[in-house]
Structures are given as structure tokens and as C-alpha cells.
Amino acid sequence: MQTLHSLDPLRRAVAALRQSPDGPKTVALVPTMGALHEGHLTLVREARKQADHVVVSIFVNPLQFGANEDLDKYPRQLERDCALLEAEGVDLVWAPTVEAMYPQGFATNISVTGVSDGLCGASRPGHFDGVATVVCKLFHQVLPDVALFGEKDWQQLAVIRRMARDLDLTSPHADAVLGVATVREEDGLAMSSRNAYLTAEQRLQAVTLPMAMKVAIAGIRNGDPVAACIGHLKDALLAGGFSSVDYAELRDADSLAPLDSRGTAPMRLLVAARIGTTRLIDNMAVLPE
Structure with missing residues (x-):
């Protein structure tokens, strides 16, 4: 090489x-x-x-x-x-x-x-x-x-x-x-070079991110209001040890146009949040029925 x-x-x-x-x-x-x-x-x-x-x-x-x-x-x-x-x-x-x-x-x-x-x-x-x-x-x-x-x-x-x-x-x-496709740790956290910045406690708390996203996606798939699902996601992150949420949004998977309701085209839930001084991002598909 x-x-x-x-x-x-x-x-x-x-x-x-x-x-x-x-x-x-x-x-x-x-x-x-x-x-x-x-x-x-x-x-x-x-x-x-x-x-x-x-x-x-x-x-x-x-x-x-x-x-x-x-x-x-x-x-x-x-x-x-x-x-x-x-x-x-x-x-x-x-x-x-x-x-x-x-x-x-x-x-x-x-x-x-x-x-x-x-x-x-x-x-x-x-x-x-x-x-x-x-x-x-x-x-x-x-x-x-x-x-x-x-x-x-x-x-x-x-x-x-x-x-x-x-x-x-x-x-x-x-x-x-x-x-x-995103490669994840065994507990679901997306692999990132910035994960190395996390303290042991923060690393345990960070798994709140993928867990809260999965809950929000389940709600959106179930027909719950998108705004309510995202509100609950943000609350879960802050309660789970994150200091702030930069964004949590549902977007069209291709154009990235913002969505305020569940559609039939492929959608993506995208989130960025801070835990301590570290900013983590993640996204997951929201598959239409």
C-alpha cells in the first residue's frame, strides 16, 4: 500500500x-x-x-x-x-x-x-x-x-x-x-470519530439518541402528529443527559424538503444534539406504509 x-x-x-x-x-x-x-x-x-x-x-x-x-x-x-x-x-x-x-x-x-x-x-x-x-x-x-x-x-x-x-x-x-448504511454500536449509537470525546457517563447517556428516534419514528408511522413526536423526542434527549438539541426534523429523503406530516414518499428523521461539548448527529429512514 x-x-x-x-x-x-x-x-x-x-x-x-x-x-x-x-x-x-x-x-x-x-x-x-x-x-x-x-x-x-x-x-x-x-x-x-x-x-x-x-x-x-x-x-x-x-x-x-x-x-x-x-x-x-x-x-x-x-x-x-x-x-x-x-x-x-x-x-x-x-x-x-x-x-x-x-x-x-x-x-x-x-x-x-x-x-x-x-x-x-x-x-x-x-x-x-x-x-x-x-x-x-x-x-x-x-x-x-x-x-x-x-x-x-x-x-x-x-x-x-x-x-x-x-x-x-x-x-x-x-x-x-x-x-x-450507518454502522452502529451494539447499543444502537451511530459510530463516529467524535464518540471518542465522550466521557464514560456521556457514552452511556448517548444511546438516548437512537432510542428516542426509534420511538418518534414509531409514532409517525402510527399516524401521530409529527410535531408531537418530535417534541417528545427533544424532551427525551434533554431528560437523558443531552444539553441541547440543534435540530430534530422530518424531511423528504431525496430533496430534504421539510415535512410537517407523514407522506407516502421516502422520509428521513434527522437529529443533531449536544452532550457535554460533543455534537452528535444521526438520521433514520421513516418508511411509508
């Missing part, structure tokens, strides 16, 4: 992966910010099913962190991450420096409106501009045939698919931006 930090060697290495006497090989990209856990490794395993070769990027992207967010303390564990990826059969790790990704004078920003409105787009201004900008660069740098993202960041997935469609990114095009 190669680990590369600058662009020209990356492009040569990806070109070499594609070459074969039997014809061109395909490449899958799994973008990450490192601090890898089983959720990331699940993406890697799915990527190996989708393509001949797998490239994983590890880059803590400063553009998607706000002024008072956790950029400085976000875990950076490149040696450990590379060992995990090599064990999974990854061919190449692209771990650019900030200077390589954003050279002096960098002045371009990609903004995707609509699907980025509200939810994390409201509570983290500029976040999705940073996500779209870095992912667009990664697509152009690696030119993958397919890219894989976790469904835990559902709004992020919608933003990236919209960007790929709008900018005619054929490597990969929108249909080649694949979502992989």
Missing part, C-alpha cells in the same frame, strides 16, 4: 493502478478525515466490491470547520489509520498536507444551495461549502469511477450528489456517489 502526500505522485500512482494487460481497471474513492472506525472500514469493504482498486483519502479539512469548532483537537492518527487500511487491502492512501490541498492564494469556493439549507447547514454556517469544495477537488485529483460515503451524514451525501450532478462530474457522476 502506498501513502502519498503530494498531487503529482498521486496522479501517477492512480494512473498505474488503472493499467492492466486485460484492460483498464476501475478505482473507488473513500474520502475520510481519518480517526478511522468500523464505519469507515465498512465503506472500504464495500468499495472493494465496487471497483478493482481502492483509494482512501485522509484529510482533516479546515474549510468545513467553524471558528469555534474542533479543528485543532480533531484526532489525527495517520500511522494507525494506514495500518487498518493496509489490513483491508487498500491500494493507496492519499493524505495531502493542507498546503498541497489549498496552495497559497487559493480562492475558490463551491456552494450548493437547496439541500444544504437548514439542518447542519444552519447550525454550521459554511460547513457544506467546505465539504463541497474539498470533495470536488478529491474527485478531480483521483478521478474515481465510484465514491462511497456513509449515510450517517445524510445531508452531506445529498450535497455531494447535487454537486456531482450540477457540475457534470463524470468521475464520478451523481449515480456513482454511493451511500452506505
Whole structure:
């Protein structure tokens, strides 16, 4: 497995992966910010099913962190991450420096409106501009045939698919931006690098999030008023140890348009809440009957 930090060697290495006497090989990209856990490794395993070769990027992207967010303390564990990826059969790790990704004078920003409105787009201004900008660069740098993202960041997935469609990114095009189901701990908490910030007590309390979401979804499926179900969800989080709720909303699964009643199209319940200093997000499908 190669680990590369600058662009020209990356492009040569990806070109070499594609070459074969039997014809061109395909490449899958799994973008990450490192601090890898089983959720990331699940993406890697799915990527190996989708393509001949797998490239994983590890880059803590400063553009998607706000002024008072956790950029400085976000875990950076490149040696450990590379060992995990090599064990999974990854061919190449692209771990650019900030200077390589954003050279002096960098002045371009990609903004995707609509699907980025509200939810994390409201509570983290500029976040999705940073996500779209870095992912667009990664697509152009690696030119993958397919890219894989976790469904835990559902709004992020919608933003990236919209960007790929709008900018005619054929490597990969929108249909080649694949979502992989959220990987959860045994108690139901969605796996996240930020779970490491939780104290032992907070970790026990955090399971309130998926539990309360399941109760709300059951109520919505049963025909109970959406506002009441979400109100009960928020109350359960605050009673269970969360300090605040950034949002809890029912949205159309594809357009992310807000919904105030149960519909017949696929729906998603999306929640972000804070426990101590840690912000956790989750989402679950609300399947129509």
C-alpha cells in the first residue's frame, strides 16, 4: 500500500493502478478525515466490491470547520489509520498536507444551495461549502469511477450528489456517489470519530439518541402528529443527559424538503444534539406504509 502526500505522485500512482494487460481497471474513492472506525472500514469493504482498486483519502479539512469548532483537537492518527487500511487491502492512501490541498492564494469556493439549507447547514454556517469544495477537488485529483460515503451524514451525501450532478462530474457522476448504511454500536449509537470525546457517563447517556428516534419514528408511522413526536423526542434527549438539541426534523429523503406530516414518499428523521461539548448527529429512514 502506498501513502502519498503530494498531487503529482498521486496522479501517477492512480494512473498505474488503472493499467492492466486485460484492460483498464476501475478505482473507488473513500474520502475520510481519518480517526478511522468500523464505519469507515465498512465503506472500504464495500468499495472493494465496487471497483478493482481502492483509494482512501485522509484529510482533516479546515474549510468545513467553524471558528469555534474542533479543528485543532480533531484526532489525527495517520500511522494507525494506514495500518487498518493496509489490513483491508487498500491500494493507496492519499493524505495531502493542507498546503498541497489549498496552495497559497487559493480562492475558490463551491456552494450548493437547496439541500444544504437548514439542518447542519444552519447550525454550521459554511460547513457544506467546505465539504463541497474539498470533495470536488478529491474527485478531480483521483478521478474515481465510484465514491462511497456513509449515510450517517445524510445531508452531506445529498450535497455531494447535487454537486456531482450540477457540475457534470463524470468521475464520478451523481449515480456513482454511493451511500452506505450507518454502522452502529451494539447499543444502537451511530459510530463516529467524535464518540471518542465522550466521557464514560456521556457514552452511556448517548444511546438516548437512537432510542428516542426509534420511538418518534414509531409514532409517525402510527399516524401521530409529527410535531408531537418530535417534541417528545427533544424532551427525551434533554431528560437523558443531552444539553441541547440543534435540530430534530422530518424531511423528504431525496430533496430534504421539510415535512410537517407523514407522506407516502421516502422520509428521513434527522437529529443533531449536544452532550457535554460533543455534537452528535444521526438520521433514520421513516418508511411509508
